[in-house]
Amino acid sequence: KAGVTQTPRYLIKTRGQQVTLSCSPISGHRSVSWYQQTPGQGLQFLFEYFSETQRNKGNFPGRFSGRQFSNSRSEMNVSTLELGDSALYLCASSFIAPGTGSYEQYFGPGTRLTVT
């Protein structure tokens, strides 16, 4: 099976702009989660989508939003970019086996966002 793919891999934006990142999960996986990774804060959970609905959300401002399409592909949007949004944004997909609690996540290579 193909792994998780993320586009673009690298992006440079200016403060105040907005950006949209895309993630295609592993075929058959219905859960997609997004993370932000920075040297200072480490790997932080942004949100998770399951069957087109946001299921869980981390502690990030409303400038960070996402959505999931019927084919499980997901997009993440950051509006009014700030310098502190420079980070590696990671997407992870999961096949959640109902009733088992098992939660294996498979990560994509990430999108490196630089805000200048």
Next chain:
Amino acid sequence: LAKTTQPISMDSYEGQEVNITCSHNNIATNDYITWYQQFPSQGPRFIIQGYKTKVTNEVASLFIPADRKSSTLSLPRVSLSDTAVYYCLVGDSGGSYIPTFGRGTSLIVHP
């Protein structure tokens, strides 16, 4: 949310067995324990997951005592390519689950 505690760093040598222990004192009944490996500028890679006792796959073993308040990832005969950050996560797929990676354990394998 189950909080996890791991050593910040560990050093080892090629060919040795490495054991990384994670403490999770308030693990819930439905929680699974999952370990990930991350190399710089890459996404974390799933290594192994378990619920109780021992789980083994082609790359690692996971030991979980009966009280499940800790777990130990065992990497047999490490090589230089095992130099990475290792994260322990505790949680379950149902309900509200906020995966918390923490700082992980930075393992350096020396020649």
